[in-house]
Amino acid sequence: NAGVTQTPKFQVLKTGQSMTLQCAQDMNHNSMYWYRQDPGMGLRLIYYSASEGTTDKGEVPNGYNVSRLNKREFSLRLESAAPSQTSVYFCASSKTPFTSGELFFGEGSRLTVL
């Protein structure tokens, strides 16, 4: 039972490089999210997709783009990475947007930007 799968789990980038974090869920959930977690900051929402075909900005969207490829997949792209984007990124999904408060998270992707 995979749940939410993120790739890659670890990545080191140089400033200015680009990369895409991939996320897929097999729970037939409608809503998907990308969060970042930094020490002392808590989880902060970058972008979310309430349902297939829609995406919305969260609290910290600058420097990121997203694509809801289909119901299962939601990718996060860093076009020109900056050291401030060094963080742990979590993808999550839920049946409906935020309603129940239960989000299912992937294992996280640890990104370092040098």
Next chain:
Amino acid sequence: RKEVEQDPGPFNVPEGATVAFNCTYSNSASQSFFWYRQDCRKEPKLLMSVYSSGNEDGRFTAQLNRASQYISLLIRDSKLSDSATYLCVVKEVSNFGNEKLTFGTGTRLTIIP
């Protein structure tokens, strides 16, 4: 002022003891409340929702105090496996009807044998 505030800890508690920690929130219109658990270098997982009347799940009890705008988590007969960071989560609805979940920074708990 942060929207959701938690004492970061760490709380170092002997096995078998009872431990409690609080979380305060700033938006009085907040609708729903949750506790998540996050093990070291792992993803967060929902521990329990917090209901207005308070609720219990085994050794865990969650309480909501709307007047003082805080929620609490009580763990009785603590186990080594309870060692984790506990995240307070608050659901708000904006004036435009948009919902969002705000996560606290977490309280780190270590149970000592």
